[in-house]
Amino acid sequence: MLIQTDNMEAKMDSLFTKKEYQDYVKIKSPSTSLLKNIIWAFIVGGIICTIGEALRNLYALMDFNNDTVSNLTSITMIFLGAFLTGINIYDEIGKRAGAGSIVPITGFANSIVSPAMEFKSEGYIMGVGAKMFIIAGPVLVFGIASSVIIGILFYIFR
Numbered sequence: 001m002l003i004q005t006d007n008m009e010a011k012m013d014s015l016f017t018k019k020e021y022q023d024y025v026k027i028k029s030p031s032t033s034l035l036k037n038i039i040w041a042f043i044v045g046g047i048i049c050t051i052g053e054a055l056r057n058l059y060a061l062m063d064f065n066n067d068t069v070s071n072l073t074s075i076t077m078i079f080l081g082a083f084l085t086g087i088n089i090y091d092e093i094g095k096r097a098g099a100g101s102i103v104p105i106t107g108f109a110n111s112i113v114s115p116a117m118e119f120k121s122e123g124y125i126m127g128v129g130a131k132m133f134i135i136a137g138p139v140l141v142f143g144i145a146s147s148v149i150i151g152i153l154f155y156i157f158r
Contacts, residue, residue: 041100044093048104052077074105081106085113108139 016024055076059069084090090110094101101107115134 037098040096041098043100044097045100045103048077048101048106051080052104077105078109081109082113085110086117 052073056069056073059072064072081090084093084106090101090106091114094110102110
């Protein structure tokens with residue numbers, strides 16, 4: 001038995017049974033096609049990686065050494081992700097591509113720039129500065145902490 005949505009708003013203040021809540025979520029949730037989402041993620045992620053590879057090849061043609069080529073490619077991809085986020089294009093890409101847009105390094109740039117833009121109205125210190133790493137912060141903290149721990153263990157047990 002599906003519950004009509006007219007009655008749901010009135011019932012929001014009262015408690016739902018588990019079945020009523022599941023029915024309500026089913027009514028309100030948009031339908032998605034898993035296969036379509038997988039294909040879009042694969043295509044967009046592949047395009048982003050292809051752009052990165054093209055940049056890598058371009059920098060390699062300029063006679064830079066391998067370390068410089070890798071650094072320039074990463075910096076350019078981070079810049080592109082941040083720039084496209086700043087002009088509201090990366091969010092549109094993310095709506096279609098899902099995980100295909102967040103897995104490459106451009107997704108990292110997006111995860112830093114998006115909260116900074118969202119909280120810009122609260123000022124540069126308490127808004128941008130405080131909220132910039134709200135999404136990427138835990139990744140950075142745990143990545144650095146695990147690197148330090150592994151480095152110490154390697155130093156002790158080598």
